[in-house]
Amino acid sequence: MTITAEPRHGLGTRLAALTRVVDLGQGREDADLLTEATQLIIRAGNRLKLSPDHTVVALAGGTGSGKSSLFNAISGLELSPTGVRRPTTARTHACVWGLEGAAPLLDWLQIQWRHRFSRASALDKDDGQLHGLILMDLPDHDSIRALTDTEADRLITAADLIVWVLDPQKYADASTHRRYVTELAGHDAVTVFALNQADRLTPDEVEECLADLRALLAREGVENPRVVATSAVTGGGIVDLRAELAESVSARRAGYLRIEADLDRLMLRLAKDMPAMLKVDPAIDPARRAGLTDALCDAVGSPAVGEALENVHGTRSIDFVGWPWARWAARFQGDPLKHLKLGDVKEEIRSLVSESVRAQPAEVDNAVQALSDGLTQRMPEPWQDAVRDAARSRSGQLPKVLTDELAEIAPPLDRVPGWWRLAKTWQYLLVLLFVAGLGVTGAILVYGVLEAGEPPAELLGDVAALPWVLLMMVSVLGVGLLSAVASRNFVVMAAGKERDRLEREMRRRVAAVAQDLVIEPVERELTRYNDYFAALDTSRR
């Protein structure tokens, strides 16, 4: 058993965590690996449910290594047929020491009824130690028959303890080492190597052979191999092997250790790409949020909209609150557009500004992209993609939602406030007054100065009133100019205020939309990522 410095989680906790790993890693991690993990979870669940008092030991090895002979030697009975024809055993035989409760386990292992044997009656006292042992004689894994038969594979995966039956001829076969021993490195606690047919060698040769085997196993990552030299023919070493089995059987932990070793090995591969636990903050920090909001505001052109609002209002207000005289004077400057014969372009230009705010899709995309790029820099690639996809998951609707949201608040640029009309009326009133003054002046000139006839009213003939009337007219012009300037200042002030309000409101709405459509999915994915790693970490230790 490996002793680690930090306390290990229980197998149950680790398997539960692995279940979460499989759940959360779906679509983000290698599918084959996750399938393998699922299989392990199922197998572990089944095995741990079934009789914990029994230890399933598999005698595995190449054809002709003497698995059946060893099986018979350990059980002391001629249960499994042995022979010289290769391959001999095609179906798995099992012998149970202490049958009670073993049946469901044997069912799970899919051992046929006629190949089940029992050593319930303790014939000799040795068997007491082996109580709870289920010994399986597996078919070989390396003959031409095994190419189409995966029974050995299946049971090697399912067994609690594996006894590799090797022989002097075959102990270094690639079929055993490459496919199984190397793959199961780290399973030291639940693996025993039996060098069978030791009787074929001299004692010196046995030693040499064992040393070579140990060296080979060490190269393959088996740190503390349990190696026993046995001979089914002479019975040598059978006692040692039985002792090894008895130790595991009486500890009743082989099943647990096997699953633990499988889990350790799987976790090594699952965690291969992630050398360290990389936790990220699942909550997106304010700076990034602000960055996203800024970028989205740019995408809808919020600063420009504000500026345009201010400018356009300012320009348009001239038509209403401006000094009419200046306006009329401008007309006389001539209009270049007239020469182009385009019709009433002015009205068209004026109506240009009636369009409402629209978000630009490409910029929205870029904003979202920048967010996910910034967040995922240190994350493994599949998760980077997952976060990006999460960020984009609803970004298809983003431009439209933004457009709709902002269309509600952005006032149309051609809006005309009521007081503009009042101001306009006031200006025209002043113009009327001026015109009236002009009339009175004219009348005075006609009747008073030229004395052309009887004035209809006394005032119209009063030359002395003329300076007053002229003064009034100048004042009217001055009041018009002054109120135009004042109105203009009001317009600018109001537009500035409006712009501030608009920008604030737009920003608020954009932030809200970003929260719903971008931040939330991203944060969900980041949380999933953290959960995945927490689960991975738990199932690792």
Added chain:
Amino acid sequence: MKAANQTPRSEPADEAVMPEEEPESPGEQTLSFRAITDDQPPEEPSVEDDFSEEEEEFDLPEQVSSALTDALSQLREAVTGLHLGLDVPGADEARKSQAAVLAQLDDYVIPRVHMSTAPALIVVAGSTGAGKSTLVNTLAAQTVSATGVRRPTTGTPVLVCNPADELWFQKGTLLSGLTRVDEPGEGPGADSIVVASTKWLPHGVALLDTPDIDSVVEEHHDIAHRMLDAADLWVFVTSASRYADAPSWGLLKLAKERGARLVIVLSRVPARSREVISKHFTRMLDEYGLGEVERFIINETSVTNGRLPDEEVADLRMWLSELSVDEQRRALAVQATLNGVLNSFRARVPALARHLETQVALRADLRSDIDAAFSSALSEIEESTRDGSLLRGEVLARWQDFAGSGDLMRTLQIRKAKNHGPERIGALRGALRSGLESVISTAVHRASEEVVTRWRQRAGAGDRLAALPGLGRPEEDIDRHTARMVASWQDHVTELVRTEGVTKRSVARLVSFDVESLALIFTVGLLGYGTGDAPGGNGALPQRLLRGLLGAESLRSISGKARSDLRARIGLLFDDETLRYVDALDGAGIPDEAAATRLYQATYNLEVAR
């Protein structure tokens, strides 16, 4: 001790092949026959003479020889020139097969067609622990190859022959790629071979002890297969506990496919179960269509000094002597194997060519993935620079600002009238630039992802290429490049308007315009303002304005130029981006399409030359 039915003569299959060989074989055989009988005195043959004489006498008839030599060297060139760079499924096998064909041509076929039946090389191959070295030692009657309980035992092939043939093997061109050494080195000796000699082996046959085919040391398997490829006869050794092993049957299957002359030795058979095992093994061989093969059975006995008791191998020794004496039979055996090898090229070389073709096809697919991704990005850009979707957000606001605050009007000036120019050019120009930039950069991002996604779906190579770091994203300074590109396009448009935008004569007298802002109005119009889904409602004002100002003809020409210039610039930008993917693809190797044709041609030529 031969097992069951034995026909000492060659199998009918061999005779069936023979007629093809008619032009070269008879002469060659009589020659060889004479050569050997001349040298026949078994005691202390003059090795030097033997060697030189063979060189002279074993030449093939001139014409056939040159045709065949040409065909073989052409085949060799074609196979050598094959470059299988892409890791498609099966690439490793194909590379192995390529190396094997090449090694076999060099080690065996080319030397062999020149020397026909010169000493036959008998390769002893089989599982680890089956007793190959022990068998060779016993037949050589001395310890030439180390034996032991450690598995695998033999790492370096050991060739043992009659002293008379030793020089031939030392200096000969057979297995010329291997260094001759006296002692096996440490570990697997991939490039060396031990040559030893013993009087006990008859003249004209040599035994080659090989590493195993199934131990944990995988290099051994390769060495063993290389030796087998150079063999005239295969002696396959297996044991009582191994005869059903999958690797053993793999080798037997290979021998059958290659049409190699094969002898099977079943060793380490316990005396008491000899009958059972022998019968069972025979039945298995029958099932696999190898019932006709000669078989020898060796009992399990004690091994002393790495040798078996001599009586165990008496049969085999007899067989060897027969082969040594019976020139005809040896020649047939050698010829049969050679034919088998040449026949195997009919399948193996075209298989290489087919693999190359899949590589070529895959490369084309991967290449078209790049093009597809980027051309869809290009059309995406075309679309959004045409339908007005670009004129949203900031650009729209700036345009409204520009138009609504009177700058649009100020663009046009009455000639000589003193007027200040539009104030908001900078902002509108900037907005247009950043809008275009973001459209392009989004498209490039998408294209990069698209390439990687498409590549991931291609099994093998594509998958591996897609995993290269950084390919899923555009280049780091893509934004800088894009910005520069868009800015220079804008300059170009301004220049176009300045040089080509000659005002209509009718208005020129009265109206002048500000080039900078007119270029912007033109750009807004070009990008599709008022068309498609951009709600203008009033037709494309910018276009009408420009048409009024410049005339329809002139406007059309400027529009066309500006648009094609934009396309060209984006194309250039994309070319740079595409280059990264093409480089990655080229880095994985460029399969040469012509190489496949050369392979087919070489195979055909070889058939003709035979």
